Amino acid sequence: MKIKNLFFILFFTIAGISVSAQSKNILGGNIYYYEQSDGNNYNINNAINFGIYVDYFHKVHNNIYIGATIGADFYYVKSRDYRQPTFYIKPTFMYCKNITERLRYTPQIYFAIGAGRALSNDAFYNLNDSFFEYGFGIKPFVFDYKISDNIAISFAFGGYEFSFVDYNESTKHLKLIEGGLNGNITGGFRFIF
Known part of the structure; x- marks a missing residue:
């Protein structure tokens, strides 16, 4: 992993914010970033993935x-x-288990529904295509570490995602099945009050 990636991870860990209200509801906001140096069947090199999201959980x-x-x-x-x-949007189930007085394990299983656009202007593609995707994912390594009574650090490592993607326009309704392990490193703070 490059040194600059460590700085990005540190920055985004500090930048992510999660709020937990009375341990019954959790409102969060996190940022993730990762860079891969080799690719998949398209021989993609030097890809960057960046994400920002807000989540809400209710204890049932x-x-x-x-x-x-x-x-x-x-x-x-x-x-x-x-x-x-x-x-x-990802409807999500989360399990919370205290490991120690300060460390809590919070893995997640989710279903994803998304839409976007694929854009390219190079020798391989001249692409401007909308798409729709749906699928599911698992985040098995998610933890909260309480640093005081009111503040916890939230962090996650990797996960597995599987999705069906339907490209609409220039690809004549191309349908793909994508999936695999990802290297997302997510971080944030949880303020408990």
Whole structure:
């Protein structure tokens, strides 16, 4: 991992904000960033993925929360001038379990519905195509660490996503199945009051 990526991760960890009200409702806002140096079947190099989102969870039973995430992903491939902004909503289930007095494990399972646009102007593609996607994902490594009675640091490492994507215009309704492990590192603070 490059040193500049560590600075981005640190910055976005500090920038993300999550708020928990009386341990029954959780309102959050997080930012994530990652850069990959090699690609998939399109031989994509130097891709950047950046996301920002807001989520809300309501406690429904002992350690079970339900909620939703609303946000945006911005995917950019430097070497091919390919951009793909996506806006989405993700109904989510979250499990909260105290590991220690200060550390809490909060994995999530979600369903995603999103829409966006694929834009490219290079030798491979001249693309301006809208798309719709739906799928599911798992974030197995999500934690909150309480640093005082009112403040906790929230952080997550990676996850698995699987989605069906339907491109509409220039690709003549191309349908793809995408999925796999991702390297998203998400961070934020939770203010508990």
